[in-house]
Amino acid sequence: MLDDAFGQVTRILADPPSVHPTTAGNPGDPPDGVWRTEQACYEFMAQHCPPGTRTLETGLGVSTALFALWQCDHTCITPSPQEKEHLSAYLESRGIDASSLRIELGLSQFVLPTLNRTPLDLVFIDGCHGFPVPIIDWFYTSQRLRAGGIVVLDNLNAPSVRLGLLDFLQADPRWNLLSHGSWWAAWQRQTSHPLHEDWITQPFLGPLTATWEVTI
Ligand SMILES: C[S@@+](CC[C@H](N)C(=O)[O-])C[C@H]1O[C@@H](n2cnc3c(N)ncnc32)[C@H](O)[C@@H]1O
Numbered sequence: 001m002l003d004d005a006f007g008q009v010t011r012i013l014a015d016p017p018s019v020h021p022t023t024a025g026n027p028g029d030p031p032d033g034v035w036r037t038e039q040a041c042y043e044f045m046a047q048h049c050p051p052g053t054r055t056l057e058t059g060l061g062v063s064t065a066l067f068a069l070w071q072c073d074h075t076c077i078t079p080s081p082q083e084k085e086h087l088s089a090y091l092e093s094r095g096i097d098a099s100s101l102r103i104e105l106g107l108s109q110f111v112l113p114t115l116n117r118t119p120l121d122l123v124f125i126d127g128c129h130g131f132p133v134p135i136i137d138w139f140y141t142s143q144r145l146r147a148g149g150i151v152v153l154d155n156l157n158a159p160s161v162r163l164g165l166l167d168f169l170q171a172d173p174r175w176n177l178l179s180h181g182s183w184w185a186a187w188q189r190q191t192s193h194p195l196h197e198d199w200i201t202q203p204f205l206g207p208l209t210a211t212w213e214v215t216i
Pocket of ligand 1: 034035036037058059060061062063064077078079080083106107108109126127128129133
């Protein structure tokens with residue numbers, strides 16, 4: 001079973017969906033026309049996504065093809081109609097059933113608050129990488145994770161992704177680091193507490209001080 005899931009990752013990475021626009025000669029363009037993360041990250045998610053897993057990701061790419069292949073009950077958010085069209089054509093041409101895939105068009109920071117807050121098992125945050133969008137994505141998706149659910153953050157090598165969020169997840173004992181690579185990490189939510197709690201319930205961040213200390 002695990003071999004199958006890992007084999008599916010290898011298969012999609014060998015023939016990825018070219019969904020991200022490229023400009024001739026632009027050194028910043030992704031290889032094969034699609035941005036991607038480390039193979040180990042996809043393999044980690046493969047292990048936690050049996051058919052019917054309730055998943056949501058911000059951004060679209062290789063991961064979206066995999067969530068469809070794994071037959072997850074999946075929501076993907078991207079602002080790009082072209083990405084949606086290219087992925088749909090790719091899935092159809094490869095005979096991958098997309099009936100459990102929903103692609104919401106728009107910026108995640110505006111789309112996420114409008115979605116029904118149904119429970120989720122796994123969330124993959126890999127959309128806009130500029131602060132504060134990753135932390136907004138985390139807030140609106142992770143509050144829907146059931147106890148035991150998993151959030152995977154990509155591009156933690158970017159300070160704009162780490163800022164605030166990494167400190168918090170490392171400090172809060174209700175988030176348990178499960179696995180990580182060079183760019184990504186996965187945490188398991190231990191409880192289903194609300195994420196909008198007041199500071200008094202977050203003693204793990206340290207006590208109040210008499211004044212705030214800052215060097216200007
Ligand atoms: C790095 S790529 C995603 C790669 C993909 N997760 C994979 O594994 O192949 C980033 C994606 O985020 C999308 N994006 C950019 N800004 C966004 C936003 N504000 N909300 C949602 N998606 C966004 C881009 O259009 C692109 O599809």
